[in-house]
Every structure is written in structure tokens, then in C-alpha cells.
Ligand SMILES: Cc1cc2nc3c(=O)[nH]c(=O)nc-3n(C[C@H](O)[C@H](O)[C@H](O)COP(=O)(O)O)c2cc1C
């Protein structure tokens with residue numbers, strides 16, 4: 033396989049014909065924001081964050097699913113592309129219910145990180161406040177569709193890696209949502225092996241483990257009197273830590 | 277079947293038709309059926325039976341005759357008198373006075389010298405409304421399958437492609453990609469199996485060109501596809517058609533069966549080495565399934581979602597194999613090109629856009645219906661002469677071409693030649709052939725909102741700019757319409773339009789903002805008039 037040389041943002045790079053421009057950029061420490069791409073899964077070119085300008089082509093093409101040719105001149109850092117990336121994140125922020133302050137993945141969220149990275153300071157688009165269904169029927173996991181950015185990573189990992197193909201997309205356009213099996217409660221899915229891969233790949237707080245949500249963190253204050261009684265009656269089994 | 281046999285069957289059908297004193301043709305395409313053509317045909321048939329005229333009078337059901345706004349339409353041959361608005365009473369009179377009595381009924385007759393007819397040039401529609409679409413003999417009598425026979429016996433595949441290339445035919449599905457070039461790429465592409473696909477999804481609101489061709493002359497499309505199969509080396513064809521076209525599907529099924537029985541499809545066509553089958557694939561009517569990569573996924577039985585191109589279908593299409601995808605009208609042009617030669621075809625239209633184009637003329641115009649004109653005719657001729665102008669008391673404001681992917685052409689560009697490049701120059705597109713006329717009573721912000729709502733509904737939802745961006749654009753348009761938007765909203769609207777256009781994955785999103793951008797370009801004032809002024813802080817003078 034011949035090696036191809038070309039430039040990204042003026043930096044000369046080399047790679048193989050079979051490597052996507054995104055892979056080659058990463059090998060050369062050139063950062064291109066991505067969301068739907070995940071190493072190991074097939075690429076769908078859906079989030080449009082990795083769009084690049086290529087000299088001689090009028091269309092913007094996604095780095096994750098475009099392959100290089102000799103002497104290609106690629107730019108990923110123009111003002112226009114930066115602006116478009118910010119708008120994409122803005123559209124995503126307005127599309128779902130992303131109240132980071134009360135979200136389980138606060139500070140561990142790819143959408144949040146991307147918002148910092150592209151400098152999204154405020155949202156001009158109208159918030160849509162979707163009322164999609166939250167499904168907590170699975171014994172271990174929850175899907176909150178209102179936080180889903182429809183990257184389809186869960187669909188692909190479940191199909192391509194786990195081989196179970198539980199997830200699919202239902203509906204069209206703005207009403208798209210991720211559904212389990214034949215659009216049934218996840219807990220009743222017979223194809224799900226409960227492997228948890230979908231939860232691991234989800235970039236946002238849409239697929240989560242149980243016990244991690246903010247409401248599940250609620251303090252059980254009704255329990256406090258028992259502690260009081262136990263302490264006054266000296267019913268402790270072990271001594272307090274400080275006394276050791 | 278050999279060429280001789282084909283000619284023989286054609287001649288005997290011509291002979292059979294000539295033996296009738298009169299032939300009464302009624303359009304039973306969707307438009308005329310919806311205003312009562314079924315009853316009219318029933319009446320004719322009953323009359324023939326009652327008066328024992330089966331030997332003298334033939335009653336024929338045909339495809340679209342063009343003047344859809346004045347249906348049901350009836351044509352009496354051989355004198356070619358055409359009647360419009362034929363209700364039962366009219367049918368009675370026509371049968372009595374014309375078919376039996378021999379004297380045309382002036383009250384319902386259409387003036388054959390009306391510009392609607394004289395300004396049209398029919399290539400694709402030459403048989404539409406003139407032949408019985410359910411009889412292969414009728415097609416043969418009109419020259420059907422002659423071109424396939426000629427290609428198979430006299431031409432090499434390369435020569436067929438060269439002929440199509442020299443004709444300058446460009447894809448009629450919207451983008452105008454050179455057909456000969458596409459065919460030669462598929463021919464040269466490596467693959468154990470190749471496919472030929474006919475895109476009959478026709479999702480533009482208001483468009484019915486492809487449906488009319490399939491309902492009126494299905495064999496023409498089959499013939500074009502078989503020639504494409506021979507030229508590209510494909511042995512399997514698919515027609516992807518929406519379930520909303522039941523009559524077209526029925527007629528195609530009949531046509532495929534007849535062609536197979538006649539040895540014009542299937543194994544060893546006309547005793548040559550060519551084997552070519554055609555199967556139907558019925559779509560559920562999503563607009564995005566007309567996009568070629570989504571269409572192919574749908575044929576494979578998967579969800580119709582586009583994927584990034586390249587790779588193009590001509591390299592990697594159905595099941596990863598080289599696949600030729602063309603529009604119905606594109607295939608319908610093939611047989612006449614092979615029959616009459618590329619020079620004949622190239623002489624019509626303009627040098628860069630040769631041939632003719634079928635349009636579905638609708639909206640605020642006197643003669644609505646299906647028309648075919650040479651490429652490059654001035655828009656004025658279509659609107660004022662063929663279409664008969666806007667209704668009394670109103671004036672022409674704009675024509676919208678290309679449906680939800682296109683734009684509008686305002687009155688000041690009425691003299692624009694209708695071809696691919698000129699339309700693009702004013703921010704519209706040729707599209708597949710929908711043409712909606714708007715008069716002084718139409719509001720352009722409403723028009724933009726209508727098309728944007730369509731795109732919001734039809735977006736597949738795969739990529740962010742189209743899924744979420746079109747929704748935001750529609751919300752902004754609504755805000756403007758309801759008089760609640762500020763100049764900032766208008767600026768955001770324009771920004772989003774450009775962004776969605778440039779960043780969307782497929783043609784749907786890439787062209788969805790066109791109706792807004794184009795109405796903004798020519799009718800900006802209508803938007804601005806609806807804005808509330810920016811709030812400005814004015815200090816109080818004490
Ligand atoms: C959203 C969308 C819808 C389309 N719908 C149709 C259609 O209904 N019919 C059609 O022939 N082409 C349609 N196209 C164009 C096809 O993708 C393709 O370019 C065309 O079928 C190629 O045929 P041609 O070269 O004969 O024009 C559509 C494209 C897009 C992006």
C-alpha cells in the first residue's frame with residue numbers, strides 16, 4: 033500500500049490510503065473535534081464536527097470518513113469551520129435537555145467538553161425542551177432520550193462489537209430516537225446481554241448506570257433517628273474510626 | 277423474439293388499430309380518475325356494447341394527456357379531436373354526435389392550436405396519453421423496443437455509451453450529471469455483478485412527471501433500463517417506486533410480465549448474450565429515499581439513511597457493487613436517442629442542456645398540467661403562453677422550481693432561459709420538474725415556511741445541521757410570520773441557512789435552505805416588513 037503525503041493546516045503529514053484523514057491527523061497530533069466517531073466502530077459521518085476544507089473541492093467533507101490522496105491540501109482550522117462547529121454544538125445544546133448542573137455525567141461529558149473547546153458561550157437557538165421517554169426498566173441501566181445526541185455509537189457498538197443489535201433509530205428528523213428491539217421497554221428486551229457496552233460509549237448522560245443519577249443521590253433522612261437511637265443506646269458493633 | 281418478429285407484431289397492431297372507424301381514448305391517470313374519468317370510460321364501453329359497435333369503435337384507457345386541470349380528458353382518433361371537462365353528459369354527447377355521428381362536439385373540444393399544445397415538444401411524453409399503457413403491442417406499434425433491438429444487434433456497449441454521451445443527455449433527477457459519463461464509469465468499474473437502478477421515488481410535493489411517464493408509457497422506461505444494462509454490463513435492474521403510486525406499480529408489473537413473455541427482458545434477450553431482469557422495489561414514500569445512497573440502503577431492506585459520498589454508487593453501490601442510478605425521465609430519453617441518433621437529440625434545447633424537460637405546472641396559473649418543452653425556453657413562454665398566464669385580475673409574482681430543494685424566480689427574470697445553468701445562476705435549480713406559479717396574492721414568507729416545514733418533516737435525522745438546523749429555521753420563520761422577530765432573528769436565520777447548506781450530509785439538508793435564501797434574495801422586503809424594530813435605549817429627558 034503506497035504511502036501518501038499531503039498537508040493538514042499547512043503541516044506536512046503522511047499516511048496510508050486506507051487510513052482516514054482523521055486517523056492520520058491524530059497520528060500527527062492535529063486535533064480535530066469529533067462526536068459520532070469512536071475508534072473501533074464504523075464511521076457514519078453524522079455529527080459533522082470533523083468537517084474540513086479541501087482545496088479544489090467546493091463541498092466540506094468529514095475527516096472521519098474521507099480518505100487522503102497525494103498532495104491534498106486540507107484545512108480544519110479556518111474561521112468558517114470554527115464557526116460551524118460552534119453552531120453544531122449550539123444546535124445540539126438546544127435540541128435536548130442538557131441541564132449540566134443536575135446531570136450525572138457533569139464534568140465527564142463529551143458534549144460539555146466540546147462546548148468548552150469551541151467556545152460556546154450562549155445559545156441563540158430556541159430550546160426545544162423535548163419530552164421524550166426515559167426508560168428505567170433495565171435492571172442495571174437507564175436511557176434518558178432527552179439527553180441523547182443521536183450519535184448512534186450505542187447502535188453501532190451493540191451491533192458491531194457485542195453482536196446483539198438491540199438499539200435502532202425510530203422516527204425521522206427532529207423526532208428521531210433510540211429504541212430497544214421492536215420499540216419496547218429495554219428491560220423486556222430479550223436480545224440485550226446486559227454487557228454495558230452501550231453505556232460505556234455514550235458520550236453524554238443519555239445511557240447511564242443505575243444509582244448514579246442525581247435523584248438517586250437523595251439523602252434518606254428518615255434513617256437518621258435510628259442512628260441517634262443506636263448511638264445513645266450504645267448499640268454499635270464496631271468502635272468509631274477515631275478510637276482505633 | 278427477433279427483430280423481424282418485433283416488426284411483425286408492431287405492424288399487425290397498427291393494422292388492427294387502423295381497422296376501427298373510431299378509437300376513443302380516455303385518460304385514466306390519477307388526475308383525471310379523481311374527477312370522474314372512470315365513469316366516462318364505463319359509459320363509452322356500455323355504449324359500444326349497447327349499440328353493438330365492438331368492431332368499429334375501440335375504447336382505450338391511456339396515461340396522462342397533459343391538460344390535467346381540465347380533466348377528464350378524452351381524445352377521439354383518428355381525427356385527434358381532444359375534449360376537456362368530459363362529464364357523463366358530455367360523454368354521451370361526444371359518443372352520439374362524434375363517435376357515431378362523425379361530427380366533433382365544439383362545446384367541449386380543445387383548440388389544438390392553443391399554445392399549450394403548439395409550444396410543446398414531446399420526446400419523453402410522445403406516447404403518453406396516446407397508447408394503451410397496458411398492452412405491449414401498443415408500445416411496439418409506436419416504435420417501442422426498436423432501440424433495444426438496434427443496440428443489441430448493431431452496436432457494441434461502448435458505442436451505446438458513446439451515443440448517449442454525444443447526445444449530451446444530463447440526468448433528469450435534479451443535479452444534471454452527464455448520463456453518458458455516469459454509464460462509462462459504471463462500465464469501467466470492477467465488480468462481479470453490476471446493477472441498474474431506476475429512481476422513481478419522486479418525492480417533491482406537487483411533482484408528477486415520473487408517475488405520468490410510468491403510468492402512460494411504462495415500456496419506454498423498461499427499454500431504457502435494458503439498454504443501460506447492455507451498455508454497463510449489468511444483469512439486474514431495480515425500479516424503486518413509492519407505494520403511493522399504485523397505478524404506476526400495477527402498470528409496471530404488467531409491463532414487466534409482458535416484456536418477459538416476449539423475450540425482451542430476462543435471459544438471452546432477443547437471442548443475444550444479454551440477460552437482464554427488472555424487479556420492483558416499493559418504497560414507503562420518504563423524500564430522503566430519493567437520495568441515491570439512502571435509496572440503495574432501502575433496496576437492501578435497511579433504513580433509508582444517506583451515507584457520505586464518495587464512494588459514489590457507480591463504484592460502490594448495491595451490496596458494494598457498481599451501480600447505475602438514473603431517474604425515470606433519464607431512462608425515458610434513451611430509446612429515442614438510440615432510435616434517432618445523438619445528433620437529433622443534441623439539436624434540441626441548448627448546447628449545454630440538450631433535449632427537452634417535462635414539467636408539472638401547478639399553482640396560480642390557468643393551464644395546470646404536464647408539459648414538455650425544449651431546454652432553454654424562456655420562462656415567460658412557459659408561464660404566459662403554455663400556462664396561459666395567471667388567473668384574471670392577478671399578476672405573476674414568481675415561479676418556484678425544484679420544490680423544497682429549489683428557489684423562486686421572480687418576475688424580473690421572466691426572460692430567463694430554463695436550463696440547468698441559468699436556473700442555478702438565480703439561486704434556484706432545475707430539480708426534477710415541479711414548477712409552482714405564484715401570483716400577487718402569494719406571500720413569500722409563507723411559501724418559504726411551507727417548504728421548510730416539509731424539510732423538517734422529511735429530514736432523516738442522521739446529521740445535526742439538517743435534523744436540528746431545519747427545525748430552528750422553521751421556528752424562526754414562524755416567529756417572523758407572527759410578527760415577533762427582531763432584526764437579530766433575521767440575521768440568525770440567514771446564518772443558519774448558510775450553515776445548514778454547507779454542513780449537511782446529503783442533498784436534502786444541503787438544499788433545504790434554498791427556498792428561504794431565494795425568497796430572501798428577491799423578496800427581502802416581505803421579511804423585513806414583519807420585523808419588530810430593535811429595542812433601543814433612549815434616556816429620559818427630565
Ligand atoms: C433529498 C433528495 C431527494 C431526491 N429525490 C429524487 C427523486 O425523487 N427522483 C430522482 O430521480 N432523483 C432524486 N434525487 C437525486 C438522486 O440522488 C440521484 O442524483 C438521481 O436519481 C440520479 O439520476 P440522474 O442522473 O438520472 O438525474 C434526490 C436527491 C436528494 C438529495
Ligand code: SF4
Nearest residue numbers: 190224225227228230
Ligand atoms: S447492554 Fe450490551 S447488549 Fe444490551 S443494549 Fe447495551 S450494548 Fe447492547
Ligand code: SF4
Nearest residue numbers: 180181183184186234
Ligand atoms: S444514547 Fe448515547 S450513544 Fe446512543 S445515540 Fe444517544 S448519545 Fe449516542
Ligand code: SF4
Nearest residue numbers: 736738739742782785
Ligand atoms: S442532510 Fe438531512 S436527510 Fe441528509 S443525512 Fe442529514 S439529516 Fe439525513
Ligand code: FES
Nearest residue numbers: 066077079080096
Ligand atoms: S466525527 Fe466525523 S462526522 Fe462525526
